[in-house]
Amino acid sequence: MAGSPSEKRGAGRLLAVRDLRVGVGPQEDGFDPVSDASLHADRGEVVGVVGESGSGKSLTLRAIAALLPPGVAVRSGDVDVGDIDVVHADRREVHRLRGGAVGMVFQEPMTALNPTMRIGPQIAEAARAHRKVSRVEAKARAIELLGQMQFTEPERRYRLYPHELSGGMRQRVVIAIALAGDPELLLCDEPTTALDATVTMRVLGLITGLAKELDIGILLVTHDLGVAARVCDRIVVMYAGRVVEEGPAVAILRRPRHAYTLALLQAVPTRESTIEALRAIPGSPPKVGEVPSGCPFVPRCTLAEPACEQPVSLVEIAAGRMSACRRHELLADLVEADDA
Numbered sequence: 001m002a003g004s005p006s007e008k009r010g011a012g013r014l015l016a017v018r019d020l021r022v023g024v025g026p027q028e029d030g031f032d033p034v035s036d037a038s039l040h041a042d043r044g045e046v047v048g049v050v051g052e053s054g055s056g057k058s059l060t061l062r063a064i065a066a067l068l069p070p071g072v073a074v075r076s077g078d079v080d081v082g083d084i085d086v087v088h089a090d091r092r093e094v095h096r097l098r099g100g101a102v103g104m105v106f107q108e109p110m111t112a113l114n115p116t117m118r119i120g121p122q123i124a125e126a127a128r129a130h131r132k133v134s135r136v137e138a139k140a141r142a143i144e145l146l147g148q149m150q151f152t153e154p155e156r157r158y159r160l161y162p163h164e165l166s167g168g169m170r171q172r173v174v175i176a177i178a179l180a181g182d183p184e185l186l187l188c189d190e191p192t193t194a195l196d197a198t199v200t201m202r203v204l205g206l207i208t209g210l211a212k213e214l215d216i217g218i219l220l221v222t223h224d225l226g227v228a229a230r231v232c233d234r235i236v237v238m239y240a241g242r243v244v245e246e247g248p249a250v251a252i253l254r255r256p257r258h259a260y261t262l263a264l265l266q267a268v269p270t271r272e273s274t275i276e277a278l279r280a281i282p283g284s285p286p287k288v289g290e291v292p293s294g295c296p297f298v299p300r301c302t303l304a305e306p307a308c309e310q311p312v313s314l315v316e317i318a319a320g321r322m323s324a325c326r327r328h329e330l331l332a333d334l335v336e337a338d339d340a
Contacts, residue, residue, distance in 0.1 A: 014040040014185045014217040015064065020077035022063050022241075023054070024288075031289035032075065034059050034241040040249045040316060041185065043219040046208060047319065048232035048249065049221045050264070054285055056241035057221040064219070065102050066094050080256050081185055088101055103178030109170035112177075113162040119173045120146070120158030123180050130181030145176040150206065168199035179210070186210065188220045192227065204231045225268055229253055237261050240286050240296035243314055247321040255335050258325040259304070260297045262335075295325065303327045315323040 022034035034056040041047045049057045062068050064079055066086055079086040081101050084093055098104070106112040114122060123142035127133055133141065139158075146154035149172040162170055171191060178186060188207065192200040208231045211218045222228055228235055228249060235252040236244040237260065245258040256262040266279040283300040292298055294309040301308070307326055314324040326333065 007322055012131040013040060013042050014082060015039075015219065016078070016080045017060070017064065018058065018078045020063060020079060022059055022068065022072060023075040024072050025230075026073065031240065033288050034063070036314075037077075037238070037241070037243050039236045039243060039246060041219050043184070043217055044145075045233040046211050046220055046231050047054065048227050048228035048235045049219060049238060050223065050225060050235060051238035052264075052285055053223065054240075054288070055238040057223075057238055059241075061104075061189050061219065061221055062318045065103050065104050065187055066097055067104070069183050097202045099126060099181040099183070099264070101184055103181065103183035103186045105171075105175050105178050105186065105188040105191050107193050109167070109174045110162065112174050113170060115162050118159050118161055119165070119169055120160075123173070123176050126177045126180035141180065142176070145179060146173075148179075149176050150202075158259075166199075168195055171195065171199075171203055173202075175206070175210075179214075186216055186218045188218060190223070192222075192224075195213050200227070201230075207231060225253070225264060229316070237250070237264070240291045241288075242291075242296060243322075244295075244297070244324045245322065246314070251321060255332065257321060257323040257328040257331055258297075259327055259331065260325075262331060263300070286329060303330060 012326060016035060017039050018036040018275050020034060023032045024030050037056065037060055039047070039049070047106065049060065051057055056111065063074055064081065064086065071190060074087050077087070081097060084097050084101055086097060089097060113119070120142045123145055124138035127138040127141045143154045143158055146157055149156045151172070191207070192203050200305060207218060207220065212214065220232060228306040234247065235249045237252070237258060238244055239260045245252065245256065245261050252261060253265065256265060263281045267281055269278060281300055286292065286296055286299070292309070293311055295312050298304045298308050304325070312324050312326055314322050317323045317328050
């Protein structure tokens, strides 16, 4: 098709989030489940956002897409997607953002799809909403996307209902809908949570291929470090609504520079692990509204010192590496000792 999204769009930064603070309720009496979060995504790369439940991953994703629920708002900070200032966007720009500049893949495909509509028209509807195409062209685009999503006989599958598909197929339909408007940035919120291991690998491979083939940026929210290791170029680690570490995936996973990242990695079971050898992170994440003023991980950290109770910022500790941990140099020594 003319104007296919597979055409290279040129290098450049797609997403820049700076000092994002998302609040619930009134400024005076409410609380901030996301505070001072900064991250970015470039063309052709997959950026993973990892952390425990309640760390602010999904809320950050929804702020980027201007999809925050009622009563939740951006208090401060900047979110730029291409040339769109999301925080100050008007209705026209929000329409251009959702499904146009940004595609969203939600966690549960059965709630994202209309059960009364065939899947093909749902994809075609998304194409017509964000591209100047006729009904015939939209149908052709939907069939083309089903083929890209590795559906056999896409013309026949076009007429199926969501309940006639497996979980993995439905998730691929949701991805096709997200791509129908030719987005430059794809936001994926736990896209493999409800899938078995085999289907998960297929969907992850598809997502990785999309970033390179279509030259788009992908922001992937996941609680699974194994998923992040397989598909991500860079990883952003969030805890208690804050970004605590960011860097290349290989470096983050092999040589963490924040105590929370190290604790997460140590809690991941391996083939050699025994029940007794598993290291659970002590304590629980802080409740929303009760986050310490210093490093939020201090109450659970075995490496904390008195200085950690003072406010700490995310700073560059090496080329391409960011950390908000006062003990990052000690962590470097500990990891190198373990590798020796």
